[in-house]
Amino acid sequence: MCGIAGLIWKGGVTSDIGTEMTQMLQALKHRGPDSTGFALYGKGDEGVHVLRFKVAEQEEMKTGFDIHRLVVERKAAVDARLAEMGAEVIETEDATEYAFRYHFKFDGDLKRLIDFIEDLDGVEILSVGKALELIKDLGDATVVSDQYGLKGFIGTHAIGHTRMATESDVDIRSAHPYWAYPFNDVSVVHNGQLTNYWTMRRDLERRGHRFMSNCDSELIAVYIADQIDRGDELEGAMQRTIDVIDGVFTYLVATGNQLGMAKDVMGAKPMVLYESDEFVGLASEEVAIRSIFPREIDTWDPYQGEVKVWAA
Amino acid sequence: MGSVTTSHDMGLHEEQLAGRTQQRFFSATEEENFTYPWAYEVDFEKSAEFDAADLEIAEINIAIRDLMKSGHGTITVKNPRAKHSLGVGILNRLNLNFEGSLGYFGCGLIDGPNIHISGRVGWSCAENMMAGKVVIEKNAGSLFGAAIRGGDLVCKGQAGARVGIDQKGGTIIVGDSVGAFTGFMMQRGRMIILGDAGDNLGDSMYDGTIYVGGKIASLGVDCVETEMTDLDKRYLEGKLSQYDMSAPNGIDSMIKLTSGKQLWNYDNLEPTEKKLVL
Numbered sequence: 130m131c132g133i134a135g136l137i138w139k140g141g142v143t144s145d146i147g148t149e150m151t152q153m154l155q156a157l158k159h160r161g162p163d164s165t166g167f168a169l170y171g172k173g174d175e176g177v178h179v180l181r182f183k184v185a186e187q188e189e190m191k192t193g194f195d196i197h198r199l200v201v202e203r204k205a206a207v208d209a210r211l212a213e214m215g216a217e218v219i220e221t222e223d224a225t226e227y228a229f230r231y232h233f234k235f236d237g238d239l240k241r242l243i244d245f246i247e248d249l250d251g252v253e254i255l256s257v258g259k260a261l262e263l264i265k266d267l268g269d270a271t272v273v274s275d276q277y278g279l280k281g282f283i284g285t286h287a288i289g290h291t292r293m294a295t296e297s298d299v300d301i302r303s304a305h306p307y308w309a310y311p312f313n314d315v316s317v318v319h320n321g322q323l324t325n326y327w328t329m330r331r332d333l334e335r336r337g338h339r340f341m342s343n344c345d346s347e348l349i350a351v352y353i354a355d356q357i358d359r360g361d362e363l364e365g366a367m368q369r370t371i372d373v374i375d376g377v378f379t380y381l382v383a384t385g386n387q388l389g390m391a392k393d394v395m396g397a398k399p400m401v402l403y404e405s406d407e408f409v410g411l412a413s414e415e416v417a418i419r420s421i422f423p424r425e426i427d428t429w430d431p432y433q434g435e436v437k438v439w440a441a
Numbered sequence: 442m443g444s445v446t447t448s449h450d451m452g453l454h455e456e457q458l459a460g461r462t463q464q465r466f467f468s469a470t471e472e473e474n475f476t477y478p479w480a481y482e483v484d485f486e487k488s489a490e491f492d493a494a495d496l497e498i499a500e501i502n503i504a505i506r507d508l509m510k511s512g513h514g515t516i517t518v519k520n521p522r523a524k525h526s527l528g529v530g531i532l533n534r535l536n537l538n539f540e541g542s543l544g545y546f547g548c549g550l551i552d553g554p555n556i557h558i559s560g561r562v563g564w565s566c567a568e569n570m571m572a573g574k575v576v577i578e579k580n581a582g583s584l585f586g587a588a589i590r591g592g593d594l595v596c597k598g599q600a601g602a603r604v605g606i607d608q609k610g611g612t613i614i615v616g617d618s619v620g621a622f623t624g625f626m627m628q629r630g631r632m633i634i635l636g637d638a639g640d641n642l643g644d645s646m647y648d649g650t651i652y653v654g655g656k657i658a659s660l661g662v663d664c665v666e667t668e669m670t671d672l673d674k675r676y677l678e679g680k681l682s683q684y685d686m687s688a689p690n691g692i693d694s695m696i697k698l699t700s701g702k703q704l705w706n707y708d709n710l711e712p713t714e715k716k717l718v719l
Contacts, residue, residue, distance in 0.1 A: 394640075396583060396602035396620055399545075399564055415523035415563055416544055423494070423522060425541055428561055429580040430601040432639060433621045 130293045131320040132157030133305075133400075134412040135381040136421075137286035137388040137439050142407060143172065147274065147282025149421050153412055154270035154289045156420040160413055161293035164304035165273040166265030168316035168383055170441075171284040173260040177219065177232050178239075178313075181255040182207065182246070185227040186300045187267050199251070200227050206249050214242045224277045228255075230262070240311040244339075253302060253341055258314035260284070260385045265304040285441040286388050288381045290318040296345050303344040309354035310339060314385035317353065319346035320398045320413060321378035329374070349380055364438045367391045371434055381411060389438040396433030403428045409439045453631075453650075453676055477552075480533050483514035490517035498524050509533055523563065528556060545582070548575050551592075564601070567594045570611065576684065583620060586613045589630070595684050602639065605632050608649060616686055624651050625661070627700075633677065635688055643698050647705070651698040652677060654688040665701040673697055 134153040138144050150167055173179070184203035189196050211218055211233065220232040235242060239257065247254055256263030262282075266273045270291065274280055290305035297303040309315035323329075323345040330340060330348055338351045349370060356366035367382060367389050377397035382389045390411055392400060403410040403418050403426050410418040415428055431437060489508050493501045501518065505528065508516050515536040521527055525544035528537055528551070535554040539547075542560030552571035561579035570589040576597075583601030586594040591611040602620030605613045610630040618636035624643040630650075637655035644661020651664075652673070660666075677692050688695055 394621070396622075399582065401563070401582070414525075414544060415542060415561075416525070419523045423520075425560055427579060428542070429599060430582050430620075433602050 130160050130295075131305075132160030132291040132413040132417070133288070133318045133320045133379065133381055134290075134410075134417050135286070135288040135318070135383065135388050135390065136411070137383075137409045137441055139407050139409070139439070139441065141285065141441060143283050143285055145281060146170075146284040146287040147279040150287045150289045151270050151274040151279060152420040153410075153417040154291050156417040157291045157413060158269045161291040162269060163294045163299045164265060164267045164292045164301065165270045166263070166290045166292070166305045166318070167273070167279060167287060168256070168261060168263045168289070168306040168308075168318070169279065169282050169284050169287045170260040170314070170383060170385065171262060171282065173258075173385075174232075176234055178235060178257055178259060179262055180231040180233060180257050181224075181228070181263050182231075182252060183228040183255060183301060184252050186302065187227070188300060190227055197226070203249060203251050204229065207246055207252060210246050210249065211242075214245060216242060224264070225266075228264075228266070228277070239313070243311050247339075254308075254310075256308040256316065257311070258308075258385070261308070261314040261316060261383075263306055263308050263316055265290075265301055265306065267299065267301065267304075285386070286383055288316060288318045288383045288388070290320075296322060297343045302342045305344075305346055307344075307347045307350035309350040309357070309382075310341075312354050312357060315350070315354060315357070315382065317346070317350040317380055317382050319349050319378055319380040321376060321380075321393070323348055323374055323376035323378060325375040345376075346380075349374065349378070349382075353382060363387055363389055364436060367436045367438070371436065379413075386441045387438055388441075389436065390431065391436045392431055392433055394434045396430075400431055401428050402431050402437075404439075451672060451676055453672060477532050480553075481509045482512060483509055483533065483535060484512050485514035485536055487513050488515035488517070489513045490519060492519045493524070493527075494520035494522060498526050501527055502529065505531070505537070509535060521560075523560075525563070528554075542579070551575075561598065562596075566596075567592075570594060572611075580617075581615070585615070585619075586611075589613065591630075593683075595686075597684075597686065599636065604634075605630075608632065612680065614680070614684065614686065618655065621658075622661070624649070624664070624698075627651070633680065635681075635686065643700070645704060646700045648700050648702075653696045653698065654690060654694070657696070660698070663701045663704045664698050667697045667699045669695065669697045 216233045216235040218233045222230040306316040306318045326345040379392045379398035379400045401415045517538040519540045521541045523542045523544045526546045528548045530550045531554045532552045537556045539558040543562045545563040549568040556575045558577045564582040565584040567575045568587045573592040576595045580598035581596040581600040585600040585604045588607040589611045590609045595614045597616040599617035600615045604619045604623040606625045608627045608630045614633045621639035627646040627649040632651045635654040638657045640658045641661035643664030
C-alpha cells in the first residue's frame with residue numbers, strides 16, 4: 130500500500146525538513162512498516178557533490194560471511210576509485226557501518242565516475258547531487274531518522290516513503306526513494322503497482338539505463354531521467370508518464386529546486402494536497418500533513434491524471 | 442425535514458428495480474428508522490463536548506458511545522485532526538458535530554445520526570450509510586458515499602473520484618466538482634453534482650438518477666441524458682434549499698442522467714423458477 134509524502138517551502142525559505150519529513154512519515158507508518166526512505170534537499174555548496182552510498186544490505190550485516198571485513202574493503206575500494214578518477218573528497222562521514230556520506234569536488238564526467246564506482250561488487254550509490262541526499266533503510270521513520278541523524282537537516286524541500294513491500298524484497302535496494310541515475314538531484318517516490326514494468330524496463334535497458342533493483346517503482350525514476358536526458362522539462366516528462374506507464378500510481382518527483390506530483394488516470398491511489406503561500410505539503414493521508422500543521426487547514430485531493438509542479 | 446415531502450411522496454419512483462425500492466428517507470422524528478433494540482435513549486437537549494487531539498481512534502469512538510449511553514443527544518468532537526475511522530458504526534439517533542477534518546472511512550456504516558463536519562473528509566466517507574444525514578463543509582476525498590443505501594450525504598466543496606460508487610439509495614449532494622467514475626455501477630438513489638463531473642460519469646449504472654450542474658468530461662457506458670421534468674426541478678429546488686445550496690447556473694440548466702438499460706440482461710424469473718416454467 131505504501132505511504133508517500135512531500136513538502137516544499139516556497140521562495141527559497143529553509144526549514145528543518147529532516148524533522149518535518151520524519152514526523153510526516155512516522156504518521157504514515159501504518160501504510161508501510163518495512164522500510165523508510167528520505168530524499169532531502171539541502172542548500173548545498175557551489176561545486177561540491179554529496180555522495181550517499183552503501184556497501185552492504187542491513188540483512189547482510191547480521192548474517193553475511195565475513196561481512197565486517199568486506200565492508201571495510203569495499204569502502205577502501207570506493208575511496209581508491211574516487212581518487213583514481215580525480216575526485217577530491219573533502220569530507221567523509223560514516224552514517225552507519227555500511228552506509229556513507231561523502232562530500233567531493235569533481236569536474237569530469239559524473240556518469241563515468243558513478244559507473245566506475247558502482248562496478249564494484251556490493252556497492253550501490255543511493256544518490257549523487259548538489260542538494261540531494263538520499264537516505265533509506267529498514268525500519269520506521271523514527272528509527273531511520275535517528276540512525277542517520279536526520280533531525281535538524283536544514284533544506285527547502287523533501288520527499289519520503291514508507292514501504293509495504295508487494296512487488297519485490299524487503300531490502301534497502303528495493304526501498305524508495307529512487308534516484309534518477311545519473312542525474313544530479315532527481316529522486317522519485319511511488320505508491321502503486323506498474324503493470325508494464327518489464328516491457329518498459331527492457332526498452333530502457335536497451336538504451337543503456339541501469340536498474341539496481343527489481344522494484345517496479347524504479348522505472349519511474351529511470352523513465353523521467355531518460356526524458357530529461359532527451360531535453361524534456363520535468364513537467365513534460367511527468368505528463369508523458371501518465372500516458373506511457375500502465376498501472377496504478379501516485380508518485381512524487383523532486384529535483385534540485387522543484388517538487389512535482391502525478392496521479393494515474395484512474396485516481397486509484399490517494400494523495401492529499403495542502404497549499405499555502407509559503408508551503409506545499411503532499412501526503413497519502415492528511416494525518417501526515419497534520420503532524421506538522423496541527424491547526425485546521427484546507428486540503429483537497431488532486432484529480433486523476435493530474436500533474437503539478439512547484440518551485441522552491 | 443418536518444413538512445417537506447420526500448421525493449418518493451412527490452412521485453419520483455423511477456429508481457425502482459424490479460418493482461421494489463430500498464430507498465430510505467430519513468426523518469429525525471420517524472420511529473421506524475430506529476428499530477435497533479440496543480439503541481440508546483438520547484436527549485438532543487443534553488449536550489457534551491470533548492477534545493480528541495490526544496486520543497486514539499478507538500478511544501474517540503468509545504467516548505462517543507459512552508456519551509450516548511449516558512443519554513447525551515448532542516456531541517461535539519473538537520480537534521479530530523484528520524484521524525481515520527471516526528464516528529463509525531453509530532446505529533442511533535444523535536446530533537454529532539466534528540469541529541475539524543476527518544481522515545479515511547469517516548462516519549462509515551451509520552444508521553440514523555445527524556452529523557456535521559466543519560472541515561474536510563478523506564476517502565470513503567459515510568460508506569454504506571443506511572440512514573441519517575452527513576454534512577461536510579469543505580472537500581471530500583474519493584469514494585465519497587460508496588455503497589450508501591439511504592440518508593442524505595452532503596459535501597459543500599469538491600469531491601474526489603468514484604463518488605457514490607455502487608450507490609444503492611439515498612441522496613449524495615456535492616457542491617463543486619467530482620472526479621472520474623462518479624456513479625460507477627450506481628443502482629438506486631440520486632446524486633446531485635453542482636459543479637463539473639470527470640470522465641466516465643455514471644459508467645455501467647443500473648438505475649438511479651444523476652443531476653449535474655456543470656460540465657461533464659465524458660459519460661460512461663450506458664449512461665444517458667434524460668429529459669428533466671417539472672417534478673425533478675421541484676425536487677432539486679426542495680432538496681438544495683434544505684442545505685442552503687443552489688445550482689451555479691440555475692436548476693433549469695442542470696442535466697439529468699439515468700441508465701440507458703442497454704446493459705441489462707435480467708430476467709424476471711430466478712433460474713430455478715425458469716426450470717419450472719420450462
